[in-house]
Amino acid sequence: MKTIKDFNFKGKKALIRVDFNVPLDADFNVTDDNRIEAAKPTIIKILEDGGSAVLMSHLGRPDGKVNPDLSLKHICNKASEVLGITVKFVEESTGPLAEKAVAELKTGEVLLLENLRFHAEEEKGDKNFAEQLSKLGDIYVNDAFGTAHRAHASTTIVAQFFPEKKCFGFLLAKEIEAIEKVMRTGEKPVTAILGGAKVSSKITIIENILDKVDHLIIGGGMTYTFVKAKGGKVGDSICEDDKMELALEILDQAKKKGVEVHIPADVLAADDFNNNAKTKVVNSDEIPEGWQGLDAGPKTLEIFKEVILKSKTILWNGPIGVFEMENFAKGTIAIGNYIDEATQKGAFSLVGGGDSVAAVKQFGFENKVSYVSTGGGAMLESLEGKTLPGIAAILA
Numbered sequence: 001m002k003t004i005k006d007f008n009f010k011g012k013k014a015l016i017r018v019d020f021n022v023p024l025d026a027d028f029n030v031t032d033d034n035r036i037e038a039a040k041p042t043i044i045k046i047l048e049d050g051g052s053a054v055l056m057s058h059l060g061r062p063d064g065k066v067n068p069d070l071s072l073k074h075i076c077n078k079a080s081e082v083l084g085i086t087v088k089f090v091e092e093s094t095g096p097l098a099e100k101a102v103a104e105l106k107t108g109e110v111l112l113l114e115n116l117r118f119h120a121e122e123e124k125g126d127k128n129f130a131e132q133l134s135k136l137g138d139i140y141v142n143d144a145f146g147t148a149h150r151a152h153a154s155t156t157i158v159a160q161f162f163p164e165k166k167c168f169g170f171l172l173a174k175e176i177e178a179i180e181k182v183m184r185t186g187e188k189p190v191t192a193i194l195g196g197a198k199v200s201s202k203i204t205i206i207e208n209i210l211d212k213v214d215h216l217i218i219g220g221g222m223t224y225t226f227v228k229a230k231g232g233k234v235g236d237s238i239c240e241d242d243k244m245e246l247a248l249e250i251l252d253q254a255k256k257k258g259v260e261v262h263i264p265a266d267v268l269a270a271d272d273f274n275n276n277a278k279t280k281v282v283n284s285d286e287i288p289e290g291w292q293g294l295d296a297g298p299k300t301l302e303i304f305k306e307v308i309l310k311s312k313t314i315l316w317n318g319p320i321g322v323f324e325m326e327n328f329a330k331g332t333i334a335i336g337n338y339i340d341e342a343t344q345k346g347a348f349s350l351v352g353g354g355d356s357v358a359a360v361k362q363f364g365f366e367n368k369v370s371y372v373s374t375g376g377g378a379m380l381e382s383l384e385g386k387t388l389p390g391i392a393a394i395l396a
């Protein structure tokens, strides 16, 4: 795997795909600079080698049209502050204006190109557009995990114009290593904790990880499809009746593969989908009509704790309850605490994909787990076992 460590950038211009798709407030101030921070080590390494950096990114969804509200010029001040160096900006992402700005770029300087998605060609993965982009650097570096699952011009197609001179940045390499640890090289026992709303959105992940894990913890809304499939009463809990057969197949496959599946034994049920609803703890297969399971129960959490604390590699995707409501967040917080404890004892823990990252940030577990993925969709597709086009393009 070629990473940025394999190159010396002295006298070179690096064309770097970063993910600066950051949130802005109404006055165009960056409200969360995590993604800029995440790209910093790569940019600094290039500058310290004696090179210069040409940054390309998308921002929002301008759908192929110029939209001043989504100009990357709004990011320049924050990027300069985070990197500790003035970031120059050019109001184009290809063509004479961009080429001139790159030609004028001196050693140690950083240039940010305009939003790639102002051109429809970017998302179409247009080869001519990618070739235009390729003129803007000597070495191509991909450091945008968040878009690595897209075969766009700047994330994938451009790589073919740098046959020997392409590599992963530090961030993308770290993401790949974290996934490798969970999927292939991690110390046993390996445990996956899958929560979230629906079986249907997690099914491919479940099928793929059954070959990799020793324990599978199921939580969240998915619980009830499994419980009902096994003949339990789930009351008004969220349930996908058309996925019950699939749930039984998963349990059967897990058994054959020697995977221990842990499904909540008791749950915190509510008489309404509402933070102030009446609640009671009930067995997960005896939920009365008019009640719905919205969080894991105390017996369940004890079992989950035991499994998590003996694990050496942990993957967490999806909340264990309706964490957005305070009264149903306890299970998700408890899981975070157990993972924290296991990590302190030496386990490797990866949190990634969709809402689990939001939950982890909301409850302050970000620095307590080994790694929090920066890519929602890209992480989900990796867990599904897909080879991401942005990663394949560097490896080709």
Ligand code: AMP
Pocket (backbone or CB within 6 Å): 195, 196, 197, 198, 201, 219, 220, 221, 222, 238, 293, 294, 295, 317, 318, 319, 320, 321, 322, 323, 324, 354, 355, 356
């Ligand atoms: P996902 O995007 O699939 O990871 O689903 C995340 C969503 O699942 C969150 O918004 C949670 O509120 C929701 N969720 C978790 N547990 C339950 C439950 N028992 N009933 C309904 N929704 C749930």
